[in-house]
Every structure is written in C-alpha cells, then in structure tokens.
Amino acid sequence: MHPLRIALAAALLATTATTATTVTTAGAAPAASRESSLSWTTCGPATDQTAQCAWLRVPLDWSRPTGRKINLAVARHPAADPAHKIGTLLFVPGAGVSVVNQVATPWHGGLGLLPELVDRFDIVGIDPRGGGVDLTYGSADATVHSASLDCARPFNDPAVSRFPADLAGYVKLLKHNRAAAASCDQDLIRHLDAETQARDAEALRAALGESQLTWFAWTYASLLAQTYAQLFPDRIRALVLDGPLDHTVPTATYVRTQVHETEEAFGRFVAWCGRDPSCALHGQDIPAIYDEIVERANRVPLPVDGLDHAITGEEIGYIVMYVLENGTIPAGYGGWIDLAYALANLRTGDTTGWAGAYATTLAPAYYHPYRAGGCVDFPRDITTYAEFQALRRELAQLAPHTGGVSDSWDYVSGCQGWPVTSVAPRRPVVVHDAPPTLLVLTRHNPLAPYDLATPVANQIEGSTTVTYEGDAHIAYFNSPCVRDAELAFLTTATPGVAACADGT
Template identity: 35%
Template sequence: MTGVAATVTLIAATLVLPTAAAAAATGTAAAATAAAADELPAAPLNWTACPFPGAPQGLQCASVQVPVDYAHPRGAKATVTVDRLPATGAHPVGSLFFDPGGPGGSGTGLVYAESLGAGLFTAATREHFDLIGLDPRGVGLSSPVRCDPALLNRQVSLFPTDEAGFQRLVERNRELGRSCRRLTGPLLEHLDTVSAARDLEVLRRALGQGPLNYLGLSYGSQLGATYAELFPGRIRTLALDGALDHSLSTTTLFQDEARAYEDSFGRFVDRCAQDTSCAPPGADLGRLLDDLVAAADRTPIPAPGCVPTGSCRPSVTGEDIRFNLQGLLLFPARQGELARALEQARNGDATAFSSPLATGPSDGEANGSAIAIECLDWPTPIRTLGDLQRLQRLGRTVAPRFGGASQSWTILAGCIGWPAPVVNPPRPATVRHAPPILITNATHDPSTAYPWAVHLARELPSSVLVTREGDGHTSYLARGAARTRDAIDTYLLTGRTPPPGTVYDD
C-alpha cells in the first residue's frame, strides 16, 4: 500500500517508471517466468519430528524451498513448512491442506493443538484425511517476518485527531516496515497471496498425492480462491469457509466489515438480554460498553493479568476495547466470556481487551506477518489527515458504536507509509474449468461480511454458496450439531456440494 504523499514522492523520485507498453511487456514476461517456475520439479517432502513441546510421535513436519520471487525462480529461496497428523481411519481419502486465516494464522499450530486433543476438527475429517497444517510464507514455522519488537509494541492511535497524531502514525508505520525489511530481507516484498498460492502448488506436488484437497477459513478462503485462479485443473476439493473477496476495494472492505461487526454486537446484546447465564438480569451491555470506552479514553483501565508475564499491555484504552472486542465476537459459544469481560472491565480489570506485546522479532502472538501480507495485497487510499478523517466519518456512519474499528481499518491506517509496494491489488478473479468449489458463510459474521460470500460465489463459476443463517465467524470450527459443517465434511469426502441456494439455520 502506497503511503502518504511524502512517501509517494520519495518512491517516485527513486524509481524509473517504464512506458505503459514496456510495463505490460515486463509484467507478461514476469508472469510467464512465474508460470514456468510452477512446473519446476519438487523434491518429495522429508517428514521429521516437529519442534513443538510435547508433540506426539505421530505429528510430523516437513519443509520445502520456494523462490522468494517467482519471477526469479532460481534466485533467493524461502522455506515453507507444514505439519501432518495422520488420519484415524484405515483407508484415508488423502491429505487435506488447512489454512486457518489471518493473514498470519498458523495452520501448523492448530494441527499441533489437534494432535494434543483439542478436538477442533470433526471426526469425519480426522477419519478420512491426513491433516496438513499450512504456515504460509512469513508465518509460524515457515521463513518468518521479523521486525523490531520495540516498534511492534510502540502504541499510536489508529484514529488520530490532529496532524501531529497523524504524523506519529505514519512515522511508526514507516519505521516498523523498514525494520521488518532489514530483519526479514527481500521476502518482505514477496509475502503476497499469489506467491503463497504458488507455494501451495509446490507443496501439493512435493506431497505426491494428486489433486489438492483444501480447507481455508477466512483469509484462507482468499488463498484458496487465488490457487483456483492459478491452478484450476489441480483441485479435487476446495472448501472456503468465511469468504474474503479480494475483488473489493479496501474502502468497501472496511465499510462492509464495520457494519457487520456492529450488527454482530447488537445481536449479542439482544441474545444476552434473553439469557440469564450470559449477563446479570437487566444488564444493559450496550450501555456498559459505551461507558467503558468513554472512561478508558479518559484514563486507561488496568489489565492486571498482563503484568506477571509482560505478554500484553498493562492498561487498555477505549480504542483497544473497540478493536479487540471483535475477536470475542467470533464464536457465539463465547458470548458468556464476552459478557464477563465487560463486567470485569467495569470492575477495573480490562485484561480481556489488552493487546499482545512482542517479546522478540518473530513473536508467536505479536509479530509483523499480518500487516506485512496485508500491505502487499490491499492499497490504502489515505495520504493525508483529511483522507483519514473522511473515512472515519464513513466508519461512524455505518458503525456508530465502534466507529469503524475493525481489522479492515488496521489495513487502511496501518499501511500508510509502509515501505513495500502493493504487488497484488484487488481485482476480479478469473477462474475457468475448476471442479465444484464450496463457499460457506454466516449471515451475521462479525468479520467476513456475508455480501463478500455472495460476490465471491459470482466470481467462481463452479462454486456453490451455502448460507448459514446465524452468527459467528466461519462454520467449520463451530461447536455442537451444525448442518453447515456437515456439508463441508460431505463435500471434502465426496466432492459433492449441496444444491445451489442452500440455507441452513444453525
């Protein structure tokens, strides 16, 4: 993403821009070179013990070497790592690649948790598939994004109110990005989703089991859709749960997500009002939140649970609450936890809303992988304080309570001044000759707005959208009986989707 006016001027001064014809020729040549790289021989995966504490013997890890830049396939290399948990059944269908989203989410971490008995995956999936947890480039066990932890931890407002605050935000972003470039190397400029999808193809060939089986949640759906565009004929099943549509502008993404987040909180308040186990009878959780945000903006609320470990901020602002509450809305089964967190914050303990602190350059919880990937895939239209304030007004219009605080806003504000240019901007997908693809999305998802799923389904001609009439982010990880999750299982096993237009009330 392109940064503020000063950054644009600096970049323009240091680049020699080709003519339009030359640029097109260069892009075509680079695409042809990258396509040729997709056919390079892939060495078979060498499975060894995983570097996780207490990992059972059955969990194994393997890595492949991939080009940092697919336009130069014989140049510098990066490592992409997966782990594998064998199927419980005697006759598995094959292997299932799994990406939990983010961006920045670690598939190896969730499969490791499953190996310890977390029960995240269904019995049907466990029986019929070897689980392959994917860490995309820049994430987890793969070659990681590394950044200066002091800059990762530097707290600046993403909603500055004056020019001085805006410049602090821009300078933090710029310094952080430069530190990531210095510590990560050229990989920082090649963490885009297209490169990650090409890595997935290298892994598929190295696995040597034929067409791809894939389950991608949230951002993992964008990775899966990108793979379908590049390699439609190499897919067996592709399940996209919680759709992220990369054809939308960053501003549209922000507007839709802000509205979905606000809607989800309102529904949570209504549910709690009818559930005595969720909150004290008569509690007005909406009013409680508003009061907490206003109080924390005046004087940050202590987060005493963070003090012993130093792993999260020792106090919480109103802005922190507005951003971090979104994570507590992702799974409706946690609504009691959110209600308790609000009550605890009112009583002076806002630990549940504290942001993690980086303890090193590639900390497992607080690292630069998410923003580094996002800033290569989405441009920010913000150049000046005025631009930011106009988008703030849009956020307050569509989401008066949260004011637009959401993951999409962290892209809009966090990529101002980022030193690496956008290499994979939003555009319509072109997918031809792919087998049936399954898309699932809840109508009241607080993160991936339902309209995104509708739009993505139109872009993938062979896809079927299954709508879950309900709340929460994604459907596969839901607890309890769920026909939507059952439909995902059936599709992964057989390749058959439910009829178009299927709606489940889960």
C-alpha cells in the same frame, strides 16, 4: 482465521463431542501419488507421534526462481484410517497463525471437531511466511517453524492511535508504520502476498508427489485458495472456503460494510443479553456501560497482569470486535456469554484474562504477519490525509458504539505510509474450469460480511454455496449443520444442503 477462533476450538474439543454425521461415500480418489521428495522427521515430543515434519525450500521471490531461497516448515498427519484414505487435505486457517502445530496435533486446531477428516485424509499444512502465533500455547509445539518477520518494533503501539483526529496524529501514525515495517526482514516482508503463498502450496503438492490436493481454507486464506484455483485448477480435487471475502471491492466500500456489520453485531449482542438471563449484564444499559469503559480506558489505560503496558479503550475495542463474531457459543469458549462477563469485570477495573486476549490479537507473534500480509493483499486507495479523515468521520457516524474498529480499518490505518506496494487484485479473481467448490457464507459475520462474501460465488465457475443464518466468523465452529455439509463435500466432492439455521 483470527486466532481467538482457533484457541476457542482447542478448548471446545476438550469437552465437546462432534455431532457430525459420518460419510461413507468417499468419491473418486485421485491418481496414486508418487513418493514424497521431502525429508520427513518427527515433529517433536510434544506433538502427535504419528505426525511428520519437514522443510520445504522455495524461492523467496517466485519471479526469480534461481534467487534467494527460504525454508518453510511443513507438517503431515497421516490418515488415521489408511484403509479408507481418500487423499491429502491441505489445511489453511488464515494469516498470522502457526499451522504446523495444528496439523501435527490436529485436535488442537479445530480439525478434531470432524474426526472423519483426520481418519480419511493425510492432513498437511505449511507454516506461513513470517511465522504465526502458536495457539496450542506450547502444549503441542513442533520443533520446526517458518522464520518470523523478525521485526524489532511492535506494529501495535498503544501510544499511536489508529483513529487520529488531527494532522499531528496522522503524521505520527505514518512515522510509526514506516518505522515498524523498516524494522522487519526487508526481503521477507515484500513477499507475503496470496499469489506467492499459492505458489508455495503448489511446491508442496509437487514435493508430496500428489496429483491433486483437497483444500480446506478459512476466511483470509480464501484469497490464497482462490488464487491457487485460478492458477492451478486441475490440481485441486475439492475446495471448501468458509467465510470467503472479495478483496477486489473498493476500500471505502469494504470498510463501511465491515464497520456496519460490527456495529450490527454489537446490537445483536445487546439484544441477546436483554433476552437471556445468563448474560452477566442482563437488564442493564450495555451500550452506556461499554461506551463508558472504552472512554475511561482511553483517558487512563487499564493495567493488565502479564502485559507490558496498560490497555487503551482502542485496544479493548479491537479485542471485543473479535469476540463479537463468535455468537452465542457456550461459556468459556470466547463468545457473547464471556464478553458480558468480561465487560462486567472491566466495569469494576478487573482486567483478568485480557492479557491472553491481547496476545492472540495484537501481540507481535500474530499481529506482525497478519498486518504485513494484509498490507500487500488489501487494496490501498485511501492514501491522502483528506481521504483518510473523511472516511474516519463517516465511520464514527456509522458505528456510534464500536467506533469503526474492523479488520479493514486496521489495514487502512496500519498501512498508511507502508513502504511495500499493495498487490491486491484489481479485478475479480475468476476461476475457470474450477474444481468442485463449496462456499460457506454466514449471514451475520463482522469480518467477512455476507454482502462481501456472495460475489465470490460468481467468481468461481460452478461453485455451490451454503448459507449459515447465524452469528459467526467461521461457521464451522458454530454450526453442526455446516460441519456436516463441509465434511460431505470434502469427502464426496458433491453438494448437500443449501442453508443451515442451527445455532441462531
């Protein structure tokens, strides 16, 4: 999951009551667990005081189990209603995000939108390898965190374009990528892939003494969860994937689809703005305004208070991409209403608020583990200058306004020259003897497009799907109907509705 969505959830929970329906049928509980072998301690004074934290010691390289070990931070929030506890739920929100703080104080990570989950499950999470951004902004910061990649150089350099139009720019990009990767912990950066993290999750299950875990995973983490289900299908009681993505499609197909969906999302934002008087740019030529903002910032980057550099149009484009995914959620929570205000302000040179958006999109705490993980888990078959330029030109035609910004292009460009080999699956990650699995697919999703999400259902035997017909990246945040369906499945392991049209 992208951090803007989790930050959004933290704000949303402060003012919005959940609309989810309480589920009273718990389903079959897993076998009684053994005593945990972890040494639990408090997570610190800033966290929920019922939460517990510990260190999980695992091999750096699971193919060499007797080799170097590393410590991963884990957190557990005991079920608030132990008399009706179902089991243990592993929460996996995605790459580049610190999970410990969200589990230790679950109201900050979005889980509070379904308090029944906090009531009925012990919630656990592993701070990812390489660390991640703290989306509680210190308000619920735990005292233990997994080590960062310790990169000495930022992966995002505003002076290095992701869209170089000539050979000199491409060579500059290659040199930057190689130097950025070389500045990190060289052992850790090579062991961030989905299978490695799936085996970390299995080590946590064993350390907890649980026979099975219930999994709740979002977007990028769907590959991790799917890999775990392939390796250890009998260790999962129930699995919910919100916004899954098939990582086995060819790179060019992956990129074209995401770029097309991002441009479509921009068009849907423009159409909404034309209909809704609450839009700060209502009645104006938004495509022309946006194009002018990006072009001007690329010519003369815009200074931002609290940021160490002026932001370029390219950086604005990537931040806008992540806001486009949020749809028409209420003002103040990072959706289309806020995007319209932000663009109206940028038009006059006002960059208020963009430092925070940058920090949860392109700054090292998030961007280092996100990019490094992507470079090992994303297929890399665009490897020559000619292939790169041919696809770049095609994307410019596909996306005349958004220009080709997408997660996948970030990987294509950011992983050029990357010194670590990709281990992305070359074949579908098929799960036989699958646990009860619910896939939530969103019709309009720039980051996990519908056409790239639907194949996952065919890869997990017997899985059930719910389609959200609106605009979202994580439908959980946009749709009470989806939340109800996910809650019902997590608590009963049985499917409910097949489609949700609320919030469109």
